[in-house]
Amino acid sequence: MNTKNYKKNIAGQLAQTFIEHPLTLMLSIFILVMGYVTLQISPREANPQIVVAGGAVIVAYPGVKASEIQKVIVEPLARRLREVQGVEDIYGYAQDNVAILNVKFFLGQERDEANFRLYNSVLRNVDVLPKGIMQPIVKTMDIDTDIAIASIAFYPKNSSLSMTELHNKVSKIQTKINRIENVAITDLIGERKEQYNIEVNLQKLTGYHLSLGQLLKSIEGLTAKIPDIKGRTAEEKIVIFGVDKAIQNINDINKLIVAIYGGSAIYMEDIATVTKSDDIQNMKSATLVFAENGLANEIPQTTISITKKQGANVVEVNKDIFALMDSLKEELESENIGFVITRDDGYTANHSVNELVTHIVISVIIIGILLIVTLGYKEAFIVTLTVPMIISLTLFAGYMLGQSINKISLFALLLSLGLLVDSAIIVIENIHRHFHDHDAGNKTVKEIAVAATNEVGNPTNLATIAIIMTFLTMFLVGGTVGQYIRPIAVFAPIAMFASLIVAYIFTPYLVNKLMTKEE
């Protein structure tokens, strides 16, 4: 092989430039640090985000039958909403008293804009709706603030703590959780609210010759509120006085005079059972079973569900939430409140990310062993060393492109791993082979390394571009699946490109530093 005068391709030139450049080492360390930092600060997710735009328009029309609702609300509104740009399908549901229209946008519609168009169209078309409807409600589907990233179930540890007391305590915790950065919405499920219940006995009511309407009026009058009243003294000083709240405890209701019957007062307690308990009209409830308590023991509970803001790192947010819960543990313990974490997307995301990172490390080690066996330990060392650099470059590029670290992006890395080392293997194998050439004696390690890199440069370039192109075609896949596998289309080509650069710059450099011809 003529090594003195030959035209070098890109590979050869890169090898030539960096093989003894003092900055090469610095550059490699910088890349590694950058990759590590990216791995730490990138948002982690279990699955890549899929943007779905859509929403529900809910129109209540009390007292109207489904078939009428279909005609006067669903059909006219659906007709009008078809005008909204980007709408794919409109599903209408007419029930007694209420109409629900589910509007689905085509994939890839920008969510905020789609939501705005939907709101706009509903507001503009209120005039097609009949009189007497309630204000239409537009509930847009929001992948961030609708989907719980964590949920915690609180339960009373013994019967001395009532569900309403639990609710009061839990709502305080709810406020605390809401203070955490990047927490979007917290919601209570299965909560029982405190309430005075006046359960009227119809027989007694009739007995006293009373009607429900009278009861209603007597209580309404009592609870009517007026603001504090300012009076003046002769010296123009202010005197403040206010009317006391009439109902402060259960007795105030029990002793309420409802009517005078036959000269004697009739109290509320005479005709009704008054209790301060929970919202009896609420048919929703939540219960919990958990292994430590025996799976057959169903106990009442209240769940807090928590969502995060868009772009926030679920792992970080959940860490903060559970750290808060840890700090509250003792306090809750003393108040007889127990809790169970029933959902932790942060764990799922972190766990899958860490598991895949481990897989990547194992794969690198296996490939390293393979290379030790086949090429020798120095070559193996060099190839193995290129992998973290490629991954670092890729992660950093992904971060710059706004990609989170998720299962699919790591799979893309794992998938490319076999390919990543290829360029390095081919370069180093060629260098290795040329060391054993019969004319190797006349050349320096540097010359051989550059020439050998140059020799396989063109086919390796072309092949890598071919692989990059095959991965890029994955951008053609549409639909939600297309969005789902998008990280592969983004990360694999970047990784391949990075592998080329690393193979041409660092492999010859390391060869020059570490290897001698005798080996």
Next chain:
Amino acid sequence: MKHNFIETSVYNLLQSRAKKIFTIFFMLLALASSVMLVTSEAVKVKLLPNQYADNFTMYIDLPQGKSVYETKEVTSCIVETLKNEDIITNMSIFLGESAPVDFSGMLKGRLFANGENIANILVNLKKEHEREESSVDAVHRLRPVIQKNCSMHNSNIKFVQAPAGPPYLAAIVLEITSDEKLSSMEKLGFKLETIFKSIDGLVDIDVLTDSNTPRHVVKLNREKILKSDLKLDQVKNILYLSFEGMDIAYTNSEDVQNQIPIHLVLDKKTKLFNLDSKEELLNKFSEIKLMNSLGMLVPLSELITIETKAKGHQLSSKNLSPLINVVAETDMISQIYALLDIREAIQERLSDEYEVQKTGMLDFTLIDKRTKESFTLHWDGEQKVSMDTITDLSMALGVAIVLIFFMMVLYYKNFSLATAIVLASFISVVGVIYAHLIFDIFTTATFYMTGTSLIGFIALIGINSRNSLLIIDFAKQLIEEKYIDADRAIAISVATRAKPILLTVLAIIFASALLATDPVFGGLGVALIGGTLAAYAVSLFIVPIIIQIPLIKQYPIKKEAHEEK
């Protein structure tokens, strides 16, 4: 130069016409047989396999009008059935409202679901490494038990697992749209439900339409009410207050976060109906009295009449066409085959009553032979997306091949070499399919060829073309620089590049071995393992044959020049 074994055998192969024909024949046989494996369903295709998770959710739906107590019976039964499952760490049971909504729940319309007749159970399992049974297997085992034991009150229990990819309304959704009577659509819906139920592996089948429950209509006698010196809204309010209750006032307190409402309602005993009948209603209403401005008490029953009707039926529509959905999930089977089975069954079993016409790729139009009513059946859900994605991926594959072809033409300025490279790349499909077959034999569950396998195959096209490239490039270099004749150059090139190619193949196999254990990306891993192995064989034996003619054609003069030398 010493000729090593590979070089000699490749050289001999290139020299012998019989050997070449045999090799090509063998390749075609392998290719044909692998395609047969897919068409004969020996290797099954599925878009996305099931994902393992640490939880699953049950959606429980009772017919409209069922009470929370009936719903509770179902959930209690489920809890009772599961009480000895030591893989479960905890379960949250939500009656009447939705569990904390996940992505699946959102797309399955669980966000707005409420009412006494629904419940959700969120089941958390032990962490994956602490149990032996996968979540998919656990659901597979528990589903029939729970559905058998706890489907009282016509309840429908669905099991929802985190999907590997994006979630959908259901695995299989059959949309019936028609402008005909709702009852005819329902009749067809229930017929289709029977068909769905007869197909093995289809579970959680449901016709999304609500049932008819009786509803009593209270009609206010306006004349009587006005004559009794009462107001219409007074009557309505009292009626609502008596049975549903009302928050009639609020009190505030410093130590409570919210206002405390004062709720007025008839007590449980007095508002209890003994029967669900018109007479019982009237009887109860006679006890409720209203007071007019003169202080006279008028029984409610005097002011009204009662009629009993069917409750208004929920009407669904899609883009203004009335709609009924029949949905089903697949359990351990691929939606693709289930869909084909359903289509076959529809054609077979409904053709007595309906005229079945095929429209579009998979859809049907059914016309009732007796009434001439017409119905459109359209497929949606995960299965439709599967089909679309497979089409898209195939398109991506096609584009990849075309792009590579043009790139090679650009580089070598030679059509036949470019064709050779693309052909050689494509043959690795043999390895992909056989690897799936082998994995299927060695794993207990069906090992599907999935969308990720297809992604792997697309990647393989690129990988294989690199192998060919390395060989061709070196062979050309040898011919051009060392004036070796084409056959020998190819043989030397193959022998020289065999080692780095083998190394890269091994690197890919080892890296993919870890992928192969993943439920979702297993297909990709297996495709890469099988494909690269096949690619190695192709590089050694097929590539030399198919590049031989183009190379000889390209360098006839040089060869002579070499001989002259």
